[in-house]
Amino acid sequence: xxxITEKQIIDVIKEMCIQTNCCLNTDVSDALxxxxxxxxxETGKEILxxxxxxxxxxxSEMIPICQDTGMVVCFxxxxxxxxxxxxxxDAINEGVRRGYSEGFLRKSVVSDPILRxxxxxxxxxxxxxxxxxxxxxKISILPKGFGSENMSAxxxxxxxxxxxxxxxxxxxxxxxxxxxxxxxxxVGVGIGGTMEKSAILAKKSLLRKIGVSNPLxxxxxxxxxxxxxxxxxxIGPGGLGGITxxxxxxxxxxxxxxxxxxxxxxxxxxxxxxxxxxx
Amino acid sequence: xxxxxxxPAKRETLKDLKxxxxxxxxxxxxxxxxxxxxxxxxxxxxxxxxPFEIRDQAIYYxxxxxxxxxxxxxxxxxxTSGRMDSYTPKLIELGLSGMIGKGERSATVKKAALxxxxxxxxxxxxxxxxxxxxxxxxxxxxFPELGAEAVRKLCVKDFPAIVVIDSFGNNLYExxxxxxxxxx
Numbered sequence: 001x002x003x004i005t006e007k008q009i010i011d012v013i014k015e016m017c018i019q020t021n022c023c024l025n026t027d028v029s030d031a032l033x034x035x036x037x038x039x040x041x042e043t044g045k046e047i048l049x050x051x052x053x054x055x056x057x058x059x060s061e062m063i064p065i066c067q068d069t070g071m072v073v074c075f076x077x078x079x080x081x082x083x084x085x086x087x088x089x090d091a092i093n094e095g096v097r098r099g100y101s102e103g104f105l106r107k108s109v110v111s112d113p114i115l116r117x118x119x120x121x122x123x124x125x126x127x128x129x130x131x132x133x134x135x136x137x138k139i140s141i142l143p144k145g146f147g148s149e150n151m152s153a154x155x156x157x158x159x160x161x162x163x164x165x166x167x168x169x170x171x172x173x174x175x176x177x178x179x180x181x182x183x184x185x186x187v188g189v190g191i192g193g194t195m196e197k198s199a200i201l202a203k204k205s206l207l208r209k210i211g212v213s214n215p216l217x218x219x220x221x222x223x224x225x226x227x228x229x230x231x232x233x234x235i236g237p238g239g240l241g242g243i244t245x246x247x248x249x250x251x252x253x254x255x256x257x258x259x260x261x262x263x264x265x266x267x268x269x270x271x272x273x274x275x276x277x278x279x
Numbered sequence: 280x281x282x283x284x285x286x287p288a289k290r291e292t293l294k295d296l297k298x299x300x301x302x303x304x305x306x307x308x309x310x311x312x313x314x315x316x317x318x319x320x321x322x323x324x325x326x327x328x329x330p331f332e333i334r335d336q337a338i339y340y341x342x343x344x345x346x347x348x349x350x351x352x353x354x355x356x357x358x359t360s361g362r363m364d365s366y367t368p369k370l371i372e373l374g375l376s377g378m379i380g381k382g383e384r385s386a387t388v389k390k391a392a393l394x395x396x397x398x399x400x401x402x403x404x405x406x407x408x409x410x411x412x413x414x415x416x417x418x419x420x421x422f423p424e425l426g427a428e429a430v431r432k433l434c435v436k437d438f439p440a441i442v443v444i445d446s447f448g449n450n451l452y453e454x455x456x457x458x459x460x461x462x463x
Contacts, residue, residue: 064344178383234456
């Protein structure tokens with residue numbers, strides 16, 4: 001049995017919140033630089049150039065890449081042989097609280113969706129737990145901005161709609177999103193499971209590095225098709241026109257019911273931020 | 280080359296700007312987003328004084344990060360303008376001459392903007408660190424209880440933006456998208 005203290009968790013969550021909001025992951029910055037070379041729209045190039053400069057300023061001065069420092073989503077994989085001293089959930093939220101305060105990050109969470117009073121410390125996080133074998137605790141954090149979150153969608157397709165239905169729905173969602181989610185976007189797609197499972201898969205797929213495909217050949221093929229089709233929408237960087245609308249399309253799948261084909265599309269902006277740690 | 284635009288600005292001075300023009304905005308602009316709009320409209324409905332005179336002004340849809348010690352303002356890129364659409368026509372009627380944000384506007388906002396000559400500028404979403412460098416001063420002038428959503432008076436210099444919807448109703452989001460759809 002491995003013991004992990006609340007303090008260890010608080011410290012890593014705090015550091016990860018600050019780090020990921022200020023330092024763009026290299027896979028994303030590399031993709032932005034490559035897109036700058038390939039983009040044919042002059043305005044699009046200018047936007048990509050601004051994004052590259054923005055990331056450099058943010059990283060060197062440790063200020064947030066984007067003012068929407070998001071609502072923190074955590075994926076926690078906890079080994080069965082791990083004992084967490086105290087409350088894991090409280091520790092995660094305390095880490096978020098400290099990270100957002102000490103890192104001068106924006107507090108964007110309201111305590112009640114109807115009454116809408118700001119909690120003042122960006123808590124609570126949205127936490128997805130998974131119990132796995134072994135004695136390690138893996139935590140991934142993904143602070144999610146709502147410019148892109150708001151453009152996400154879920155649809156319960158029928159099995160007969162198949163791949164064509166999936167492609168239509170993903171493209172329709174990206175097209176409707178237009179300039180709002182701060183393109184170039186990263187498109188997370190969850191297919192299968194139940195309604196909520198598909199949504200969680202879509203979110204989880206955003207943790208994947210740009211350039212890494214799904215290991216299943218038919219899913220990797222679908223990712224490739226969707227990326228190419230999304231980039232034909234013309235939306236471009238900042239939505240001002242161009243051939244760089246998406247940097248990646250990531251798909252995760254899960255077994256589903258004989259009667260169903262749930263599809264979730266979780267759109268993420270060019271500043272897709274995530275980090276993971278294993279304790 | 281970018282065109283210099285200074286706020287406050289009379290609408291007549293902005294009428295020759297064209298969708299796609301790159302502009303540098305200087306002068307005074309006001310930061311207001313969702314909750315502040317709701318409160319401002321409530322004040323208008325009750326006939327009460329407003330945090331700032333709307334006529335000839337530009338509103339920037341932004342909720343900045345807190346400033347670090349020594350910083351004028353934290354990261355301050357645009358938020359999605361569309362969420363302000365239900366409040367905007369009233370502000371346009373009161374003389375608003377500029378709107379700065381990102382993303383599409385509703386048909387009602389576009390109609391009101393066209394009728395009154397209000398210009399919609401876009402700036403780069405997710406470039407909040409870069410944009411913060413163009414803000415010279417920032418002061419909360421109303422609703423401090425809203426935190427990041429408070430109304431701020433911002434002095435800006437060479438704030439980089441682009442004309443998205445001009446006084447003739449041309450819309451760069453539509454034009455740009457149509458143009459590059461051709462490259463399929």
